[in-house]
Amino acid sequence: MSAADGAxxxxxxxxxxxxxxxxxxxxxxxxxxxxxxxxxxxxxxxxSGTFDVVAARAVFGAALDERxxxxxxxxxxxxxxPRAGNPPPRLWEAAxxxxxxxxxxxxxxxxxxxxxxxxxxxxxxxxPAGPAAGTSRVAVPLVTNVMGSTAxxxxxxxxxxxxxxxxxxxxxxxSCPNVKTGLDIGADPVLxxxxxxxTRERTSKPLVVKLTPNAADVPxxxxxxxxxxxxxxxxxxxxxxxxLTPPARGERRHxxxxxxxxxxxxxxxxxxxxxxxxxxxxxxxxxxxxxxGVENTAHARDLIDAGAALVAVGTENFRDPAAAARIARDLAxxxx
Amino acid sequence: MSGFARATAPFARRLLRVTGVDPLGAYELLxxxxxxxxxxxxxxxxxxxxxERWGGGVDGRPYLPRAFSIARRRAGESHFLLEDVxxxxxxxxxxxxxDALWALGPLGRGFSxxxxxxxxxxxxxxxxxxxxxxxxxxxxxxxxxxxxxxxAAHARGAxxxxxxxxxxxxxxxxxxxxxxxxxxxxxxxxxxxVVYACGPPAMLEAVRAMCASLxxxxxxxLETGMACGFGACFGCAVPRLDGGYLRACVDGPVxxxxxxxxxxxxxxxxx
Ligand SMILES: Cc1cc2nc3c(=O)[nH]c(=O)nc-3n(C[C@H](O)[C@H](O)[C@H](O)COP(=O)(O)OP(=O)(O)OC[C@H]3O[C@@H](n4cnc5c(N)ncnc54)[C@H](O)[C@@H]3O)c2cc1C
Ligand SMILES: Cc1cc2nc3c(=O)[nH]c(=O)nc-3n(C[C@H](O)[C@H](O)[C@H](O)COP(=O)(O)O)c2cc1C
Ligand code: FES
Numbered sequence: 008m009s010a011a012d013g014a015x016x017x018x019x020x021x022x023x024x025x026x027x028x029x030x031x032x033x034x035x036x037x038x039x040x041x042x043x044x045x046x047x048x049x050x051x052x053x054x055s056g057t058f059d060v061v062a063a064r065a066v067f068g069a070a071l072d073e074r075x076x077x078x079x080x081x082x083x084x085x086x087x088x089p090r091a092g093n094p095p096p097r098l099w100e101a102a103x104x105x106x107x108x109x110x111x112x113x114x115x116x117x118x119x120x121x122x123x124x125x126x127x128x129x130x131x132x133x134x135p136a137g138p139a140a141g142t143s144r145v146a147v148p149l150v151t152n153v154m155g156s157t158a159x160x161x162x163x164x165x166x167x168x169x170x171x172x173x174x175x176x177x178x179x180x181x182s183c184p185n186v187k188t189g190l191d192i193g194a195d196p197v198l199x200x201x202x203x204x205x206t207r208e209r210t211s212k213p214l215v216v217k218l219t220p221n222a223a224d225v226p227x228x229x230x231x232x233x234x235x236x237x238x239x240x241x242x243x244x245x246x247x248x249x250x251l252t253p254p255a256r257g258e259r260r261h262x263x264x265x266x267x268x269x270x271x272x273x274x275x276x277x278x279x280x281x282x283x284x285x286x287x288x289x290x291x292x293x294x295x296x297x298x299x300g301v302e303n304t305a306h307a308r309d310l311i312d313a314g315a316a317l318v319a320v321g322t323e324n325f326r327d328p329a330a331a332a333r334i335a336r337d338l339a340x341x342x343x
Numbered sequence: 344m345s346g347f348a349r350a351t352a353p354f355a356r357r358l359l360r361v362t363g364v365d366p367l368g369a370y371e372l373l374x375x376x377x378x379x380x381x382x383x384x385x386x387x388x389x390x391x392x393x394x395e396r397w398g399g400g401v402d403g404r405p406y407l408p409r410a411f412s413i414a415r416r417r418a419g420e421s422h423f424l425l426e427d428v429x430x431x432x433x434x435x436x437x438x439x440x441x442d443a444l445w446a447l448g449p450l451g452r453g454f455s456x457x458x459x460x461x462x463x464x465x466x467x468x469x470x471x472x473x474x475x476x477x478x479x480x481x482x483x484x485x486x487x488x489x490x491x492x493x494x495a496a497h498a499r500g501a502x503x504x505x506x507x508x509x510x511x512x513x514x515x516x517x518x519x520x521x522x523x524x525x526x527x528x529x530x531x532x533x534x535x536x537v538v539y540a541c542g543p544p545a546m547l548e549a550v551r552a553m554c555a556s557l558x559x560x561x562x563x564x565l566e567t568g569m570a571c572g573f574g575a576c577f578g579c580a581v582p583r584l585d586g587g588y589l590r591a592c593v594d595g596p597v598x599x600x601x602x603x604x605x606x607x608x609x610x611x612x613x614x
Binding site: 056057058059062063065066067068070071074091092094095096097098100101102103104105107109112273274275322324325326327328329332 | 573
């Protein structure tokens with residue numbers, strides 16, 4: 008059985024264009040939502056790197072699986088080789104926001120496939136709206152987020168995802184510097200289209216490109232991702248930001264974070280996210296996953312009204328691990 | 344060593360009702376009714392944030408909740424010891440009976456019970472004495488308790504513990520000097536003990552080094568900046584002896600001293 012025939016997917020729709028369907032992310036009769044051929048319980052998923060199901064199971068026990076908050080689960084970014092992450096400090100609390108320099112720690116592709124994928128394969132969640140509300144459970148598709156610094160690396164990662172039936176979709180994190188230019192791959196439309204096309208050819212699973220907000224022309228990058236064959240785009244990732252060590256007489260001040268600069272997330276970037284999501288949704292026909300500072304239903308609704316098919320919750324998970332469930336329930340009650 | 348089960352946290356933050364905030368010298372003792380909270384294991388913590396006006400101050404902080412050791416659990420109430428050192432603790436210290444407080448937890452791995460027959464020595468510095476109170480309650484037998492503070496106002500914190508021997512930096516109360524002097528004397532007399540420690544990084548590092556040189560088991564409760572407290576953000580990294588990092592919130596906050604090369608300097612979420 009090819010991975011693309013996995014139970015959670017409608018067949019053959021991985022490459023379907025949004026404009027061939029009724030509406031991107033249309034709500035179906037049963038109260039579920041269709042997204043790139045996947046059937047989702049609702050519109051709210053997690054931002055990559057902001058929720059670790061394996062760790063959370065040990066903390067919250069069976070309640071996590073019973074009341075799983077996300078309609079799809081996006082893994083943290085996986086790289087070919089294991090990464091320890093950046094030296095501490097990794098966090099700086101900003102005004103209504105968080106700057107992180109976590110540095111994408113992960114166990115590497117092989118250990119992720121061996122240890123984590125089986126543990127993430129059988130997630131289910133309740134449908135919050137429609138005739139099936141509260142009574143039926145649907146599968147929570149596993150989206151694996153991968154990052155590589157070259158097209159070759161990304162191809163190797165995508166090939167490995169394609170092999171696994173448990174993985175329903177792949178998200179490319181293209182916020183990785185190109186070794187030659189120093190520019191993020193995702194900030195250069197020409198390079199971006201090239202890497203998306205190279206990976207697109209390797210899988211029939213839905214391919215989501217997570218755009219970087221640290222680019223001169225984000226809609227141009229979104230169009231490049233679409234031209235390369237992306238099934239959807241997601242945004243925004245964190246905005247590049249920094250903090251300095253406290254002033255001390257006679258001492259030169261240094262970056263506070265172990266990684267030098269970090270990425271800003273949370274309410275502080277919500278309005279930036281809204282502007283970028285709106286601009287991208289106008290520029291492409293593939294569905295858009297919107298995120299950035301979502302804390303409640305009103306924020307999620309803003310992104311949906313700006314053109315997002317799905318909304319992802321990131322930093323708000325840290326304040327309340329059940330935040331996404333609350334937002335999904337309220338959204339469903341308003342008919343979205 | 345085993346014993347002291349780790350409590351499972353309810354899967355959502357919950358609202359607690361503040362029952363009192365009372366000064367204890369330089370500290371505040373915050374009490375809140377938490378009837379639905381599971382019984383914590385000593386050394387576990389909650390992430391706390393006030394329900395109102397959390398943020399919106401001069402610099403838009405606090406934004407994230409803050410970690411606090413559960414100092415005591417009594418008749419459905421949880422007690423916390425805090426000192427106003429920044430925007431989060433400042434806001435918490437302002438609470439009054441009846442106010443609402445968001446809480447998530449109990450979180451983290453707490454202390455392990457001492458092996459049968461082993462003597463327990465509890466050593467704490469500053470607000471780090473908080474988890475030693477619930478540990479003393481749970482041990483339910485005589486333990487040696489050594490605590491260190493800056494000055495007399497802070498030393499009032501020792502009232503949280505029974506029979507504590509006090510050291511102060513300025514000598515105003517008890518021994519003049521670090522509380523690790525008291526530990527050195529105790530271990531010199533009888534090294535057959537387990538040491539439980541919580542306090543500032545320099546104190547924990549002194550405890551770690553002393554226990555390592557005497558081959559005494561030590562459990563250290565660490566404090567690092569935390570954004571989530573349940574393993575989601577990877578922000579609470581602590582370097583491990585065998586390379587890589589621990590997550591203080593899920594692998595700790597209580598860590599076997601032998602797993603660390605040294606106790607890292609405090610890395611809060613803000614200087
Ligand atoms: C598991 C755990 C248990 C804790 N238990 C207690 C407790 O029982 N009582 C208590 O008063 N505090 C405790 N803390 C520390 C508490 O979370 C910090 O005091 C709090 O983050 C300070 O927040 P603030 O907004 O008041 O000040 P901030 O502006 O965030 O910090 C003010 C000062 O505290 C330092 N600091 C900030 N965060 C930390 C931190 N996490 N650890 C050590 N130093 C820090 C900063 O470097 C600065 O000097 C605990 C921390 C952890 C991780
Ligand atoms: C601590 C932290 C870790 C993150 N890790 C990743 C990651 O591994 N891969 C990725 O694509 N995005 C990562 N992100 C970005 C989020 O998925 C999201 O795009 C961003 O935080 C904006 O949403 P928010 O404001 O709701 O947090 C991370 C964000 C945070 C705060
Ligand atoms: S505080 Fe978030 S992983 Fe430890």
